Amino acid sequence: MSKQFAVIGNPIKQSRSPELHQAFAAKTGVNLTYTKRLAPLDGFTANIQEFFAQGGIGMNVTVPFKEQAFAQCQVLTERAKIAKAVNTLWMKDGILHGDNTDGQGLVEAIRALDWTLENTDILIIGAGGATRGVIYPLVQAGVKKIVIANRTLSRAEQLVADLKDAVPQAELQAIALTDLAGEFDIVINATSASLSGDALVLPEALQFKHAYEMTYGKPSTFLDQAQARGVPTSEGFGMLVGQAIESFYIWNGVKPELKDFL
Numbered sequence: 001m002s003k004q005f006a007v008i009g010n011p012i013k014q015s016r017s018p019e020l021h022q023a024f025a026a027k028t029g030v031n032l033t034y035t036k037r038l039a040p041l042d043g044f045t046a047n048i049q050e051f052f053a054q055g056g057i058g059m060n061v062t063v064p065f066k067e068q069a070f071a072q073c074q075v076l077t078e079r080a081k082i083a084k085a086v087n088t089l090w091m092k093d094g095i096l097h098g099d100n101t102d103g104q105g106l107v108e109a110i111r112a113l114d115w116t117l118e119n120t121d122i123l124i125i126g127a128g129g130a131t132r133g134v135i136y137p138l139v140q141a142g143v144k145k146i147v148i149a150n151r152t153l154s155r156a157e158q159l160v161a162d163l164k165d166a167v168p169q170a171e172l173q174a175i176a177l178t179d180l181a182g183e184f185d186i187v188i189n190a191t192s193a194s195l196s197g198d199a200l201v202l203p204e205a206l207q208f209k210h211a212y213e214m215t216y217g218k219p220s221t222f223l224d225q226a227q228a229r230g231v232p233t234s235e236g237f238g239m240l241v242g243q244a245i246e247s248f249y250i251w252n253g254v255k256p257e258l259k260d261f262l
């Protein structure tokens, strides 16, 4: 019988996880089925219990359930504890385990672009869950300084206060979005501005060598401005593939090559 996997969210129709995991399975010879599960907003726990009771092996978790998944797990990886969010679940000996592969997905996507992370200075715009999830993996990958710029400065300051002990080998700094300036190796847009069709302004005082937009398939004023400067850019499809590869690896013990799926 094939191994059962699923992604749970609300909404879930848009999820590309099934097609990615089926493509990894075809490439690696793993026999699996991977379905989408729409849970009501108050029905997350019942849904995952049913899935695992029926012999399910692993689940991906997407919006808006990543924090609930974090709260449900009895065993968490270090990076999930720091992210305070879980996107990958599995059951082992009746105990629910959770990990967060989003940050490593970004690291793998950036490596696949051949952009260096070791000893770099990075600017992340945004201070929500997306930013929280990537700080620790970026520092583990060798980033030496991360500046977090946010429209609401206090949120960036809170994030720095929360995370600085988890990444003692790096410098973290919070600034207001209106104070964007300085020179960075990479600037990452982790805001939801592109999802809501809002513009972001990158002033001339801000210099950067590469630009990464975490969303994909949406018009992005962030990418437009970076491209106008002639720097290499990427949208976030690689991060999506990267986090899926990490989940697949946790569950199946084989790691597909990211570049094969871009």
Ligand code: ATR
Pocket: 125, 126, 127, 128, 129, 130, 131, 150, 151, 152, 155, 177, 190, 191, 192, 193, 196, 198, 199, 200
């Ligand atoms: P996620 O979990 O995707 O990070 P979130 O927690 O809602 O989502 O965070 C969204 C981020 O995008 C926040 O940093 C938000 O800034 P505020 O903290 O000031 O709200 C940022 N954001 C959303 N729309 C924006 C816009 N139009 N301009 C700048 N920042 C924006």
